[in-house]
Amino acid sequence: MNTVFHVTDRSVPLSAKARSRWPARLDLLQSGTGLALGLFMWGHMFFVATILLGKDAMWAVARFFEGxxxxxxxxxxxxxxxxxxxxxxxxxHAALALRKFPASYRQYRTYRDHMAGMKHEDTTLWYWQVVTGFALFFMASVHLYIMMTRPERIGPFGSADRMWSDLMWPLYLIMLFAVEFHGGIGLYRLALKWGWFERGDPDATRRKLRAFKWAITAFFLVLGVATLVAYVKIGIEHAPFYGQPYEPAWVTGGHQP
Ligand code: HEM
Structure with a gap:
């Protein structure tokens, strides 16, 4: 005889029912923190890129956040x-993501074989999201710790000195690629998972979202690399004056190196 289980079955103890909601809640929390971080990153890239408009523009943005x-x-x-x-x-976000990482080498191999067999773009994208997420654990922690403990050094010269003289540019370059791929894939998967833009044919929606995702990733990579080059150039010029903060001409009334 087939046994039928109902979600509303009152014979199931309440604690077991409540517990069964936790995976869904944790999933929602992971999506929510991912969305918040993804949107934050878009803002972050534009704020940091104000250096492309000139040192005064970046100086003003940095001072704005300091009140x-x-x-x-x-x-x-x-x-x-x-x-x-x-x-x-x-x-x-990272702690919740740990639940989805392969827990052993065997699990990892099974996934890789499955991925090779399927040759499905979304399965491959998920793999790259795990790899870039793992790399970000380490790289973003270094960056965030420095930003949190040395906020007074954020500015056109302070940031450029950090990039060049403090040799942070290699880390930033790798982190830029990791975060843009990770964030792009993450937002794409969120849109699919929660069906945000679903209208009519799901395959057509998926194709459009994928094209949009690649366009956004390419845009932020170009912006990010241009920004990195701008800071490195300033950092090289400013190396002999390492540590000296930038003051705009309208504050100093004169020229600064
Ligand atoms: C509130 C938190 C954050 C602040 C205040 C902040 C601030 C900055 C600043 C001022 C720079 C310019 C370089 C420097 O001064 O060292 C920078 C660069 C960068 N940050 Fe952040 N950041 C934050 C969070 C993050 C996070 C969470 C990530 C990625 C996971 C990230 C990734 C990057 C990357 C990739 C660059 C290089 C950008 C480029 O070359 O275009 N940042 N950040």
Whole structure:
């Protein structure tokens, strides 16, 4: 005889029912933290890229987040607080992602074989999301810790010195590729999972979302590399004056190296 289980079955103890909701809740939390981080990253890339508009523009953005234009002086702890919140989101997101990592080499091999057999783009994308996510554990932690503990060094010269003289550019370059692939794939998978843009033919929606995802990734990679090159150029020129912060001409009334 077939046994039929009903979700509303009252014979199931409440604690077991409540427990069974946890995977869904954790999944929602992972999606939510991922979405928040993905949207934050879009803003972050534009703020950091203001260096392409000139040193004054980047200086103004950095001072804005320190509350300089509201309080008449820089409150660096404000930046540390923002970073601490992003750091908490990042750790939560990473901890929840651990559940989905292959737990043993055997599981990993099974997945790789499955992926090779399927040759399905979305399965391959998931693999790359795991690989880039793993790399970000280490790289983003270094970056976030420095941003949180040395907020006063964020600025056209401070950031450029860090990139070039402190030799952070190789880490930033790899992190840029990792975060753009990871974030792009993540947002694409979220849109599919929650059916945000589903209209009519699901295959057509998937194709359109995939094209959009690649376009966004390519855009932020080009912007990111151009930004990196701009900071490195300033960092090389400013190396003899390492540590000296930037002051815009309208503050100093003169020229700075
Ligand atoms: C509130 C948190 C964050 C702040 C305040 C922040 C700030 C900055 C700043 C000021 C730079 C310019 C270089 C420097 O000063 O060292 C930078 C670069 C960069 N950050 Fe962040 N960041 C934050 C979070 C993140 C996160 C979570 C990631 C990725 C997981 C990330 C990835 C990058 C990358 C890839 C670059 C190089 C950008 C490029 O070359 O175009 N940042 N960040």
């Amino acid at each position: 300089y234009f509201f309080f008449g002086r820089s409150l660096y702890w404000l930046v540390s607080l923002i970073v601490a919140i992003v750091f908490a989101l990042f750790i939560t």
